Amino acid sequence: MKKVKVGIVGLGRLGRKHAGNLAFRIPHCELTAVCSVVEEEVQEVMDAWNIPYGYTKYEDMLANPELDAIFIASPSNFHCEQIKQALSLGFHVFSEKPLGLYVEEALDVETAVKAHPDQVFMLGFMRRYDRSYMAAKEKIEAGIIGKPFLIRCYGLDPASKMDSFLTFARANYSGGLFLDMSIHDFDLARWYLGEEAKEVWAIGGSYARPEFDEIEDAETGAAMVRFENNAIGIFVAGRNCAHGYHIETEIIGTKGTLRIGTVPERNQVVIMKDEGVIQECVDGFLERFEQAYLSETEEFINCILDKRKPAITVKDGVQSTILGYSCKKSFETGRLIQVKT
Ligand code: NAI
Incomplete structure (x- = not known):
């Protein structure tokens, strides 16, 4: 061949x-x-x-x-x-x-x-090719949780990478927190709910590192989205996750709930010692999403x-960009934004 x-x-x-x-x-x-x-x-x-x-x-x-x-x-x-x-x-x-x-x-x-x-x-x-996210999609399509009506997503980068991110962000425009980080979650929400976003309210701020204010970005932010069929999206993105790289998704349906990545463990080793019971966390996207x-x-x-x-089509890229941009607009203006497609 x-x-x-x-x-x-x-x-x-x-x-x-x-x-x-x-x-x-x-x-x-x-x-x-x-x-x-x-x-x-x-x-x-x-x-x-x-x-x-x-x-x-x-x-x-x-x-x-x-x-x-x-x-x-x-x-x-x-x-x-x-x-x-x-x-x-x-x-x-x-x-x-x-x-x-x-x-x-x-x-x-x-x-x-x-x-x-x-x-x-x-x-x-x-993420659409990650085994766990694919399994969740199959379960939703098989009707295991009934009709999904709420999706909650956490996309948190390790605090240890904040310095290098700030250096990068001072020299390059990456679109800001929602377009850069939550974009994967927006795509997952559209994929799992089968709906487009209708309106969004996004807030955020700089809590550990005021430098994020200087670059007009948020260190951590949250967006609440109403989808066309009145389904709910809650998106949290942040760059100051003390325990490592934490990507978590919850989909709630009329008959049950699915969670992916609730404990972002590196592997199945559990360490038990004087500090307590410890599971190590993945340290970044390359490790978590290698497969x-x-x-x-x-x-x-x-x-x-x-x-x-x-x-995955170009439309998926366009729609998630439209939603990401609407979040950015809401964060910057403090207003509820209608997501225009
Ligand atoms: P990086 O800054 O580490 O690497 C960028 C590379 O592009 C460097 O080799 C740089 O020299 C090169 N470059 C810069 N300007 C160029 C130009 N005009 N022509 C040719 N090469 C150029 O960036 P990173 O983190 O690897 O991100 C790259 C892209 O991947 C970004 O768009 C980012 O959003 C995306 N990304 C996606 C992730 C995912 O999970 N799917 C995770 C991380 C990044």
């Missing part, structure tokens, strides 16, 4: 993980080219993994005639433009979330994806080979 030749842009925290998966863990896939604005990163990956082509300019990578697909793991403000460029040159495209930081640019990408119906486009909502990152990438490659489309 022919191998899908992939070029990746972005070799940072997540790009490096994706690159490793593409290079070594997926059959019928070859990591043919890598690109980053940081030359040392490019050279390091090329040397370490024997990658034939390396670039510091995205446009140069797109000119490589050997490539079939482009994998985008660059900072969020580049996604829209890089997706459109790659699609227009005939590539299949995978992009990390969020689709866009502004609604207009997300809609622009939707138009571009629709204009290239024979190319695969996939967005990195990897999901691999599975979503496998799905992207399989879609290209099987000439089919992934279940």
Whole structure:
């Protein structure tokens, strides 16, 4: 079988993980080219993994005639433009979330994806490929909890990463707490409830680190969302989680409740000693979602080979961006915002 030749842009925290998966863990896939604005990163990956082509300019990578697909793991403000460029040159495209930081640019990408119906486009909502989140979806569809009417999501980053986040956020615009972090939860809520958001009220603040006020962002925030069918969404996002990386989701239905990740344990080891009974916590997204990152990438490659489309569509990216942006607007204005789709 022919191998899908992939070029990746972005070799940072997540790009490096994706690159490793593409290079070594997926059959019928070859990591043919890598690109980053940081030359040392490019050279390091090329040397370490024997990658034939390396670039510091995205446009140069797109000119490589050997490539079939482009994998985008660059900072969020580049996604829209890089997706459109790659699609227009005939590539299949995978992009990390969020689709866009502004609604207009997300809609622009939707138009571009629709204009290239024979190319695969996939967005990195990897939680949909996590075994536990998939099992929950199957149970909801089987009617185990009746009709779901409330979803409560926690997305909390480790306090230990706050300094590096603040350094990053001072130099880069990532969309703010809701667009950057809650976007996965918004997608899950739409997926599980099968409904679009109607209105939102979001609040937040800086509690341990006043620096978040200076960058006009929240250290921790909460959004309450009413969905079209009157279902309820409660979304908590934060960057100051003392015990580690905590992603938790609860779906309440008319006949029962599902919870995923209530205790964000690293493994099944329980430590019992003078301090008490301890379960260690996962320390970040790479550890918690390792299987999901691999599975979503496998799905992207399989879609290209099987000439089919992934279940996640560009519309999922647009709708979650619209909701994220509405939360941001509500947080900034203090008002209840109607989510306009
Ligand atoms: P990072 O800052 O660690 O890495 C960014 C990479 O892109 C670096 O290699 C940098 O040199 C490169 N780069 C920057 N500007 C570029 C340009 N114009 N052209 C080419 N390369 C460029 O960022 P991180 O944390 O890896 O995030 C990357 C993306 O992945 C973001 O959009 C973020 O929202 C998303 N992300 C998604 C997660 C998920 O769970 N699905 C988790 C973490 C990040």
